[in-house]
Amino acid sequence: MKMPRKPKRKPSPSSDAKSRKNESSDPYPDFLSPTPEQCLSVRDSLLSLHGFPLEFAEYKRIRTEPGSQQESVLDGLVITLLSQNTTDSNSRKAFQRLKSAFPSWDQVMEAESNELEDSIKCGGLAPTKAARIKTILKTIKEKKGEICLEYLRSLSINEIKRQLSQFKGIGPKTVACVLMFYLQKDDFPVDTHVFQITKGIGWIPKTSSRETAYLHLNKRIPNGLKFDLNCLFVTHGKLCNLCTKRKQKEKLNTSCPLVSFTNFRKNSM
Secondary structure, eight states: OOOOOOOOOOOOOOOOHHHHHHHOOOTTTOOSSSSSHHHHHHHHHHHHHHHGGGGGHHHHHHHHSTTTOOSSSSHHHHHHHHHTTTTTHHHHHHHHHHHHHHSSSHHHSSSHHHHHHHHHHGGGHHHHHHHHHHHHHHHHHHSSSOOOOGGGSSHHHHHHHHTTTTTTOOOOHHHHHHHHHHHHOOOOOOOOHHHHHHEEEEEEEETOHHHHHHHHHHHOHHHHHHEEEEEEEEEEEEHHHOOSSSOHHHHHHHHOGGGGGGGGHHHHH
């Protein structure tokens, strides 16, 4: 007598598949802000107040003129890594000194650690950043045979995230900045200014973390508005008395247009 066959088990989803699902899901599916209309209204209000920020103008031009970008994907990754825990001006200066001391990435990879650290010390955390840069370059060289990340341009956003996240010291915000500024992808990084402002105007729950805010905002904000909104939030957060807790040398003298969308003080507490 033949024994009945046991039904075959369906293969469990791989960890990569689970990760892709998490990346594409909204942690707050019942939280319906922001709407496309709210996104457009806030974008237009901030644009009327600031104009488009000059510090991001070159990146906007590149998005409208494909192929005109001078910085490579790897340049962008290193620039963004150097920007961690320092100002934009310091990180740019560190990158310029790095490239001046070591014109090619192979030279950077082969440089003595103390020489590499010295070239980027103006950006802070030089020993940590130098070690991470060298590790990234060596990993790319071992896997690809050359130190180049231009192949990422042809990959999907989720695949780019997966590959860049494998590098030590490269977190979600760094990956998102590379996607938006250096790969011209529709992504929405969440830095301190973006996090504080979007919480203040009620676009994310008060209990949100930066990670859940990133997932929610990327699901809710229309792709065509992500770049402008992100740049405007960063600039507004640096200048507005109401939207930032830090004291700045230059502040806006006018009232904040975001107050009309919600009570900022109440929502940001």
